[in-house]
Amino acid sequence: MTADAGYPTPPHFRKPLIDTPFHDRARALSQNDQFVAWAGYSTVDVFTTVEQEYFAIRNAATLYDLTPMVKYRVAGRDAERYINRLVTRDIRKLKVGRVSYVVWCNDEGHIIDDGTVFRLSETDYRICTAERQLDWFLDSAIGFDVAVEEITASVAALSLQGPTSAYVLKKFGLSGIESLKPFEFRIFEAEGRSLMVSRTGFTGDLGYELWMAPQHATAVWDDLMQAGRSRGIRAIGSQALNLARIEAGFLMPNVDFISAEHTVRMHRERTPLELGLAWLVDFDKPHFNGRRALQKQKAAGLQRMLVGLDIDGNKPAHNALLYANPTDETECGFVTSAMWSPTCKRNIALAILDTPHFEMGRRVHADIYLHRELVWERRMVTATVVERPFFAPERRRLTPPADR
Amino acid sequence: MNRAWDTIIVGAGHNGLVCAQMLASAGQSVLVLEAGAEVGGFAAPREFAPGFRASIAAQYLHQFSDALLRSLQLERHGLRFAATGLATTVLASGRHVRIAGDHVDGVSAEEATRWQQLDTRLARFAKFMATVQSTMAPRLGSSDFQDRWTLLKMGLRLRLLGRREMREFLRIAGMNVYDLATDELEDPLLQAALGMDAILGSNFGPRAPGTVLTLLTRRAGEATTTGGYRLPIGGLGAFAQALASAATAAGATVRTDAPVAGIVIENDEVRGVDLANGERLSAARVVSSVDPRQTFLSLLGTEHLDTGFVRRVDHFRHRGITAKWHLALDALPTFTGLPSAQLGDRLVVAPSLNYLETAYNASKYGEVSVLPALEISIPTVHDRTLAPAGGHVLTAIVNYAAYDAKDDLGTAREKLEANALAVLESVAPGIRSLIRSSELLLPMDLERICRVTGGHWHHGDLAFDQYLMVRPFPGAAQYQTPIRGLYLCGAGSHPGGGLTGLPGRLAAEQIQRTAP
Incomplete structure (x- = not known):
């Protein structure tokens, strides 16, 4: 892997947790210094109080630093076939400009992780995951004409969620944002910076996720805060988000299930069928990892x-x-x-x-x-x-x- | 697609042909597809110089069981032997040791006794191993009756060796052959002879762990026949021909020059194969005698397989480091101190275990051995059909040549050929002037000619983690694969390579047990 471009990385032994490009802004707003480790980054757990932040998700607009979300670029002639064999959903149905929530399994049909797939072009995808997956993704690439690259640090990401979030984005300057449908994304170019906006999120509410180059991160943060001032925008930490996602019924890796690659004890792994995600498993598409095992489980009953x-x-x-x-x-x-x-x-x-x-x-x-x-x-x-x-x-x- | 064939077998190596004969005899319609012009795989005939013939890799038929020979009626299909029960003579400059079974000449009386004791013990273990090798490897943790019964029988047979011998077996089974040979023997030539048998064909030097296992698997094959080292009239190609003839007589069809491009899968089931010429042949099942890596990664394609399984395919160790040398001679050579009556023996040039180990070192670093070890056969001593009048054929297995050589292929070939010739001349001075033609095949040449990934005799190392119930790897170890209707029957499967016919036989039995 190439070293992540974008912002300097201090030696890991001096600073085991990396700062995200939004760190200075987060530090300035943090009232109680509640930072937590997330996938090798330092991020905010609570800025002020959980209650205040939770109610902002449901009643106003919230900004959440999503940068530590692990991101991969999957590109090549066989990219569609590769992802289709990797995940349980039929990815051939995913059109350019759309996002899909997916899970992927090992040979036994046990879930390794969940994530989202963005189709950037016919042959170019982005996969966002909770945990690092390079080993599995690369081994899955054997026999496919496809390149897999981790791009986590070269893409800064923010989640803007809440009932006033569409207004905030419009005020921010994204004209036409109101026509963006759920699980759709669009790339906006303005003032020399490129901003990818997807109508996705982890709150079950109206909301968007914004993807940008790290050097534009603070400017985007400042402009959004400015645009959202009249709509009660506030930065939130992971605890408030966790409450929203439980209400939305979303699963949290390592809380509601553990990656099959990390379990040690018998019967601690989970299949998508066991997690109530049967709607994500398409037995009618060509072979995918875990298909035979899942078919057996489906026949035998849960x-x-x-x-x-x-x-x-x-x-x-x-x-x-x-x-x-x-x-x-x-x-x-x-x-x-x-x-x-x-x-x-x-x-x-x-x-x-x-x-x-x-x-x-x-x-x-x-x-x-x-x-x-x-x-x-x-x-x-x-x-x-x-x-x-x-x-x-x-x-x-x-x-x-x-x-x- | 209607099913034209019950079974299509990919590859007409000896295992593919054994499997074909057995399935056809059981009433199946069987088609064998061979990519090359000749049947036999590593035992296929090769005219390496005008009028001079040898087989591509194999030199002797010494592991093919009498029982299988009889049940295939190979003698009825033309198999005749020019020589059987050949002795092994180990040569060093000025000295040699001759081994015929448990009897050895050329060493002290005490050493001869030690050899006799060791050989008797190894023969006993080999007999036990032969029962393990000729049974389908059981699955562990399975509730299947057959699996449990096989395991139980294995345990019982091991116990029936007696308490002392069972302990001795378990003590040495995981050892390296260097330790075993130096513990039990004193004569360096005798030690080297044992070492040579342990490393032939595998990616090991005599100090590599598990080389007693490889020795025992070889001896196990030899324990199934009373014929010893045998030379078929017409070479091993004639053996392959007899197998093809037996398969054909049983009703199978053998097509040569028919390379398979891919295995056809529909709804997760095998439907047939696509030939390189675009022809599609349908079958209820496909049996691959091709090496596992090629079967799964090239013929099938990873898109039909799970990533974890593909990982195991990818990790299967299959790099051959054994070369084969063919010489066309104008006359019989003379070996220093060797009576001409012994020229027809199996001749081994390996003066000591350290010589073997040093030769092996080169292959670890992408090089060819400076002083290679040789297993020499001069089949024309027994069989005049292999060379024009007056001429002789000398073939040798040459250890070692790195598969991933640092040099380009031509340079590596030239280097090893020069080194091998220097070694040969040290025991047979003047042989250089007799050479009319010489051909050295590196592992990469064997890979190309025989279409075996890595050019490995066994399609993959015989080691504890690639043996028995985990050969070639979990998920494909009982001749079955994750794909319904796709089977394996080649040397990559239990019990491995060598001209035993066992993977082919056991696969045929498994197919008859499980086939839809």
Whole structure:
């Protein structure tokens, strides 16, 4: 791999975590110095308070530094065939200028990671992933005329999410942005800088992701902040985003599932079918990694599945074990993500449940532990299997979005 | 597409032909497609000079079991032997040692006894190994009855060696041949003879781990026949011809000059093959005797396979470092101190284990051996059909030549040929003046001529991580592949290379057990 151009990298032993191109701006806005490590970068966990940032996602506009998202360029004559064999969806259906959410599996059909694929041209793609995948991507390239290159550091990225985000972008100067449909992207050229904008995000709300060269990063940040001032724009950290994504029913790698390449124990891997992502698996397309194993699993039936839970009461069921019967305490699953949803006014969770408990409408019991002034208290409450997402406002799809 | 054939076999090497004969005998319609003009693969005939014939790589038939020979009725199909039970003579300048089974001449009485004891023990282990080699490798952790039964039988047979011998087997099985030979023997020529048998054809020097395993697999093949080192009349090409004739008589069709361009897959199932000339042939199944790398990466294509599987294909070690040398001689040569009655022996030039190890070093660094080791055969001592009147054929296996040579092919060839000739002259002075024509085939030449990736005798190293239930690699180890209807039957599969016919036989049995 070539060293990432764009901005200087200090020796890793002096600075184990790299600053993103937005670091100076983030540092200036951070009130409590809550930075966390994300894929080798230092990013903000909370700027002010989680609540303030969360409500900005649902009621105004928010800026989130997405630079550490791992990015690959996949280009070459066989790029389409290569990605089609790599991921479970039929990528031949992805048109130039569009984005697709995908997962990829190993031979056993176990998920390695999820991500998004951008089709830049007939033969040029960008894949954004949670974890570094170069080893798997390169080995998958054997026999294909395709070049795979990591471009993480040469592309700075921002996520602009919230009901006023379309207005902010218009004010920022992107004329015609209102016609951009969900999972579409467009490249805007202005003042000598090129800005790729995709209508994508991790909040389940109206929102966009902006991709640019690192040297334009601070200028874009400043201009967006300026453009969004009258619409309550605010920088947010990872914690607030995590709340929004649970409401949207999105999965977080290493929280709701662990990459099959990282699991050590038996049965800790997950297939897309088990994560409720059967809609991402296209058995009608040509061969893809894990196809034969997934077909077998589909025929045999699922032993466990990830579902949404609606839990009684208002205490988040963090890491709760789930029981079929509250008295005999035979486990039938566990919670992977949980929160009290302020927008839905529901106590929600994502959970893995054993068969047959994952059927829609079924009731299980959540064993919730509460730490109250150094004392652990326990609540056994009823939880119902419900549909995901928990929150899916019309505005996330509306084109053109409301001009407000 | 209607199915024209029950089975299409890609490659008419000896394993492909054995497989064809067996499937055709079982009533299948079988088509064998050979890319070259001749059948036989590494045993195919080669006229390397006008009127002078040899086989491309193999020199002796010494691992082909009597049982298989009988069941294929090869003698009815023209197989005759010019010589059987040939002794091995190990040469160094001025001295030689002659080995005939457990008997050895040319060493002290004590050393001869030590040899006898070692040979007897190795023969016992080889007999056990022969049962392992002639059975389909079981899958581990499988609940299949056949797998469990095979494993149980293997364990039982091992235990039946007796407590002491079982322990001895387990002690030496993972060792290197250098340690075994120097532990058990004192005579450097005898030690080298053992070392030579362990490294022939593989990417190993005598100190490489697992070289006792390679020695035992070779001996296991030899334990299945009473014929010893044999020379078919007309060379090994005649053996290949007899196999083709047996397959044809059983109802199979053998087509030469028919290179396969690709295997046709529809709905994740094999449908047939595409020939290089554009012809499409349909079949219910395709059996590849081609090496695993070529089968999966070229004929099939990675788009039909999972990445993890392709990784294993890519990591399969398959670089040959064994060269073959063909000399057309005007007369029989004279070897210093060797009675002319022994000229027909299997002649090994390897004075010591360190000589072998030093020769091997070169191949590690992209070079050819300065002092190569030779396994020489002068088949015309026994079989006059191989050369014009008065002339003689001398062929030799030359160790070692790096597959990824630093020099260009021509230079590497010239260097190794000069080095081999210098070594040959040191034991047979004056032989240079007898040479009418000389041809040296490097691993890369064997790769090109025989279409075997790496030019490797065994299609891939015989090592613990590429042996038995993990040969060639997990997911393709029981002659089956991830693709329904695609099978393997070549040397890349258990138990590996050498003219044993076993991968072909075991594949045919597996196909009959599992075929849809």
